[in-house]
Amino acid sequence: MKNAKNYPGCPFRTELDLSGLIRYWKQNLNQKESTLQYASKEILQQIEKAVELHKPIQDPSVLEKHSDLIRILMSAIFPTALSDSVLMGAHVPFNFSGFYATPGYTEILPFDKPREDIRLYSDTADTSKGTIMMAYLFILNKYFGTNIDYQLPIILGLPDKKTGLERIYNLEFDTRFIEVIALEKPEMPDSKTIAMLLENLYDVELWRRYIRPENFVFRGFALHKLVDVTDQEMLSSIKYYLLKRDAVTCGVNFLTIQEKIQALFALPDLKLGIVFFDPNNNIISSGGISDWNSFMIHDHQENLSCSYFSNSIYDKAFTEKKPVIIENLAKYDRKTKIEKALLEQDIKNIIIAPLTNNGEVIGMLELVTPNPGDLNFINAGKLSNVLPMFSAAITRVLGDLHNEVRAAIQKECTAIHPSVEWKFLQAGYEMVGQNQKEGKTTLPEIVFDNVYPLFGMSDIRNSSVLRNQAIREDLLENLSMAKHIIERILEYRNMPILDELIFRINTEMSQIEPGLASGSESGVISFLKEEVNPAIQLFRNHNEEIKNLTDNYFNELDPDLGVIYHKRRDFETSLTKVNENISKFIENAEVQAQEIVPHYFEKYKTDGVEYNLYLGQSLLQNGTFDTLYLRNFRLWQLITMCDIARSIDELQSELSHPLEIAQLILVHSEPLAIRFRQDEKRFDVDGAYNIRYEIIKKRIDKAHIKDSGERLTQPGKISIVYSRESDATEYLRYLEYLKAQGFLCGEVEQFEIEELQGAKGLHALRITINQDRKTSDSSDNSLIDDLISQLEEA
Structure with missing residues (x-):
C-alpha cells in the first residue's frame, strides 16, 4: 500500500482505518443469532490483541503483520466462494x-503497478478527478444537508491480457466503511452557491474555493468493484456507429464496428463482412458501398446474379430468413463453390445472418473466423440486438445507392426499356462503385449476346407521293386565289407590275401542276410570302370588294405557315391517326407478350411504324430461354400484323384523307449481339457480320420483285423477307395455319427479290390479310399454343 498522504492528485487527507469493520465483527459475534457464530472466541481475542488495527494505519507493515486476521475480517465482505469470479x-x-483484493481484480488493476493503457469512457477527464468529486459530494451530504447520489459513473476500458481486445468495466464504489471528519466547523455555503457548484461538477478548483480540503479527513476504506459491461457497452457503441450515415460506406467506421464486434465475442481473429441483395433486379454486390468486401464474392469485381449462391449456406439463410451457423466448415458435407471459396480464404467458422427490411432479405452479415467452434449457437445470440441496426444501415445505404445509380443511368442513358433495366442497374452499381474507388468513370458497356431479332414494319403506302400531292394541291389553290384577287385589283389600278406578278403566278402553277420537283415547295412558299401576299395587303383597303376578297384570302392562310394548308392538314391528321392507332395496338400487344418471356422492344414512328424486338437468354434475369419462344413470337408477330391491318381498315371512315398500309417482316434466324450506344442512347446490332442485317432493314421496304418492277410491299398484304429455305418452310406452316383460322386468305406468293446494295439472295413470301375476320383478342394465346404444339409434334 502506498502512503495515502502522498497519493498524487488527491487534495484530501485520507487514512486507512479498519475500526469500522472491527466494530461490525464485534457486534455480530456478540449476537446470539449472528451469521458469524461459526467464529470462535479466538477470533475475538485476536482482534483485541491487534491494537494496531483499531486506529488509522500509517505503516504498510502493519497489514503484512496481521494479514491472516485481515483475511478473516475481509471475508465478511469478500465471499470466499466467489473470490475467483x-x-x-x-x-x-x-x-x-489498495490493500486487499480478489485475484481477478488485481489481475486487471494491480496494486503495485498502475496501468497506463486505461481508456476512460466517463465524462471526467480521469478517474482521480471522478473520485475527488465523489469525496466533495460525500462532504456536501454530511455537513450541508444535501441528499445527492455521489456514485458518479466511471467506465473503464482495458485491453484483455489474453486476447488484446478491449473489455469495458463499470467501477462501482461502496463507501459504507468511510467516515469524514471536519477538523474545524465548516462554513455553510448558501443554496445558490451549492447549485452553482453542482452545475460545474468537475471544476475541482472552483469546489476547492468553497469547500477547503485541508479542513477534512477521510477515514476507513472503500470497496471498488469492477462489473464487466463489455457486452452492453459494445452493443450500445455498435448501435451508435450504425446510426451514422456512412456507417457501412466508410472503411474506417466499418473497421471500428468490426473491432467492437470482436470485443463483444472476445474473438480477436473474427472478421466482419456484408453483402447486399437487390432481388428485384437480381443483383448481389458489396463493391460500390465501401472498401471492405464480402467473403462470398471477395474475388469478383463485377456484380453477380442472385443465382450465384444457389444451394449454398447463403441460400439457406436467404430462404429461411434466420442465421446459419457453421461451427466447422471443413466438415460441412454439402459444399458448393461458395463453401469451397470460403475455405480457400482460411474460413472454418462462420455465421451468416440475413438482414431484412419489411420481410425482404436485403443483405447478409458475415462473421467469420479461422478457428472451428469460435462462433457457435450459444454466443450467436449476441447478434440479435444489433441485426436490426445493420438492416437499417443497409436499407439507408441501398436507398442512397439506388438513387445515385438511377441518376447516373438517367444521365447516361435517358429512358430505358423495363425489360433491360436490370442490366443497366447492374452496370450502374458497378460504375458508382468504381467512382468511389477510382474517381469518375463511365457506364460499362451494355451488350446482349446471342439474341434473336424480329423486325416488323407497318408502312403507310405511298406516303411521300400522297404528301407531295397534298402540298401541290394546297399551293395551287393558294396561287389561284392570289391570282384572282390581283386580277380584280388590276381592274381598278392598271399597274404593269401587277401584270408581271400574274405572269409569275401562272409560271409557278405550270411548273408544279405535273408534280413537285425538288425545291419547288420552298420556292413557291417564299414567292407567296415575300411578294404576292405583301402586294395583296397593299391594296387591301382600296374598296369594299377588294377588302372582302383580301380578308377571305388571309383567313384561308395557316396562321403559322402563312400559306394555305388544307390538304396537307388533312393528310397529316390522317397520318397521325393511323400512326397512333398502329403504335397503340403494338404497345398493347407487346405488353402482353412480355408476360410470355421478357424481351427488348423498341419502335419508331415515321410514315407508319417500324419496330425491333430482341429475345434470348442474355436478356433474361431469371429463367431459361428456348427457341420455342422464338417460334411463338414469330407467330405472334403475324397475328398482330393481321389485327393491325383490320384495325386500320375499320379506321378509314374516320380519316379525312384515305390511307393504306403495307406490312413487312424481316426474318433473321442467326442470333446476333446488340450493344447500347451511349452517343445515340439506343441499341444497335454489334459486329461487322451483323451490320448486313441493319442494311437490309433500311432498304427492303422499297424493294421490288426481281424482273417485274413490282413493289414487294402491297396494301392489305403481309410480305415476309428471308434468306434461308428453312425459314420459308417454317413460315409457310404459320401461313397455312392462319389461313385455316381465317386470319389470311388467298394463295401464298413466293418471289426472289431484286438485288439490293449490300444485300443479295433475298426471297419473300406474300399473302393477303382477311379483312372480314374480327380482330383477335391479343391476350388469347390459344391459337399460338395450338400451332406451336403442332410444330413440336412435327
Whole structure:
C-alpha cells in the first residue's frame, strides 16, 4: 500500500482505518443469532490483541503483520466462494492505494503497478478527478444537508491480457466503511452557491474555493468493484456507429464496428463482412458501398446474379430468413463453390445472418473466423440486438445507392426499356462503385449476346407521293386565289407590275401542276410570302370588294405557315391517326407478350411504324430461354400484323384523307449481339457480320420483285423477307395455319427479290390479310399454343 498522504492528485487527507469493520465483527459475534457464530472466541481475542488495527494505519507493515486476521475480517465482505469470479478490491478512501483484493481484480488493476493503457469512457477527464468529486459530494451530504447520489459513473476500458481486445468495466464504489471528519466547523455555503457548484461538477478548483480540503479527513476504506459491461457497452457503441450515415460506406467506421464486434465475442481473429441483395433486379454486390468486401464474392469485381449462391449456406439463410451457423466448415458435407471459396480464404467458422427490411432479405452479415467452434449457437445470440441496426444501415445505404445509380443511368442513358433495366442497374452499381474507388468513370458497356431479332414494319403506302400531292394541291389553290384577287385589283389600278406578278403566278402553277420537283415547295412558299401576299395587303383597303376578297384570302392562310394548308392538314391528321392507332395496338400487344418471356422492344414512328424486338437468354434475369419462344413470337408477330391491318381498315371512315398500309417482316434466324450506344442512347446490332442485317432493314421496304418492277410491299398484304429455305418452310406452316383460322386468305406468293446494295439472295413470301375476320383478342394465346404444339409434334 502506498502512503495515502502522498497519493498524487488527491487534495484530501485520507487514512486507512479498519475500526469500522472491527466494530461490525464485534457486534455480530456478540449476537446470539449472528451469521458469524461459526467464529470462535479466538477470533475475538485476536482482534483485541491487534491494537494496531483499531486506529488509522500509517505503516504498510502493519497489514503484512496481521494479514491472516485481515483475511478473516475481509471475508465478511469478500465471499470466499466467489473470490475467483468477483472483481473487488479494498482501497484507502477516495484513493487508489489498495490493500486487499480478489485475484481477478488485481489481475486487471494491480496494486503495485498502475496501468497506463486505461481508456476512460466517463465524462471526467480521469478517474482521480471522478473520485475527488465523489469525496466533495460525500462532504456536501454530511455537513450541508444535501441528499445527492455521489456514485458518479466511471467506465473503464482495458485491453484483455489474453486476447488484446478491449473489455469495458463499470467501477462501482461502496463507501459504507468511510467516515469524514471536519477538523474545524465548516462554513455553510448558501443554496445558490451549492447549485452553482453542482452545475460545474468537475471544476475541482472552483469546489476547492468553497469547500477547503485541508479542513477534512477521510477515514476507513472503500470497496471498488469492477462489473464487466463489455457486452452492453459494445452493443450500445455498435448501435451508435450504425446510426451514422456512412456507417457501412466508410472503411474506417466499418473497421471500428468490426473491432467492437470482436470485443463483444472476445474473438480477436473474427472478421466482419456484408453483402447486399437487390432481388428485384437480381443483383448481389458489396463493391460500390465501401472498401471492405464480402467473403462470398471477395474475388469478383463485377456484380453477380442472385443465382450465384444457389444451394449454398447463403441460400439457406436467404430462404429461411434466420442465421446459419457453421461451427466447422471443413466438415460441412454439402459444399458448393461458395463453401469451397470460403475455405480457400482460411474460413472454418462462420455465421451468416440475413438482414431484412419489411420481410425482404436485403443483405447478409458475415462473421467469420479461422478457428472451428469460435462462433457457435450459444454466443450467436449476441447478434440479435444489433441485426436490426445493420438492416437499417443497409436499407439507408441501398436507398442512397439506388438513387445515385438511377441518376447516373438517367444521365447516361435517358429512358430505358423495363425489360433491360436490370442490366443497366447492374452496370450502374458497378460504375458508382468504381467512382468511389477510382474517381469518375463511365457506364460499362451494355451488350446482349446471342439474341434473336424480329423486325416488323407497318408502312403507310405511298406516303411521300400522297404528301407531295397534298402540298401541290394546297399551293395551287393558294396561287389561284392570289391570282384572282390581283386580277380584280388590276381592274381598278392598271399597274404593269401587277401584270408581271400574274405572269409569275401562272409560271409557278405550270411548273408544279405535273408534280413537285425538288425545291419547288420552298420556292413557291417564299414567292407567296415575300411578294404576292405583301402586294395583296397593299391594296387591301382600296374598296369594299377588294377588302372582302383580301380578308377571305388571309383567313384561308395557316396562321403559322402563312400559306394555305388544307390538304396537307388533312393528310397529316390522317397520318397521325393511323400512326397512333398502329403504335397503340403494338404497345398493347407487346405488353402482353412480355408476360410470355421478357424481351427488348423498341419502335419508331415515321410514315407508319417500324419496330425491333430482341429475345434470348442474355436478356433474361431469371429463367431459361428456348427457341420455342422464338417460334411463338414469330407467330405472334403475324397475328398482330393481321389485327393491325383490320384495325386500320375499320379506321378509314374516320380519316379525312384515305390511307393504306403495307406490312413487312424481316426474318433473321442467326442470333446476333446488340450493344447500347451511349452517343445515340439506343441499341444497335454489334459486329461487322451483323451490320448486313441493319442494311437490309433500311432498304427492303422499297424493294421490288426481281424482273417485274413490282413493289414487294402491297396494301392489305403481309410480305415476309428471308434468306434461308428453312425459314420459308417454317413460315409457310404459320401461313397455312392462319389461313385455316381465317386470319389470311388467298394463295401464298413466293418471289426472289431484286438485288439490293449490300444485300443479295433475298426471297419473300406474300399473302393477303382477311379483312372480314374480327380482330383477335391479343391476350388469347390459344391459337399460338395450338400451332406451336403442332410444330413440336412435327
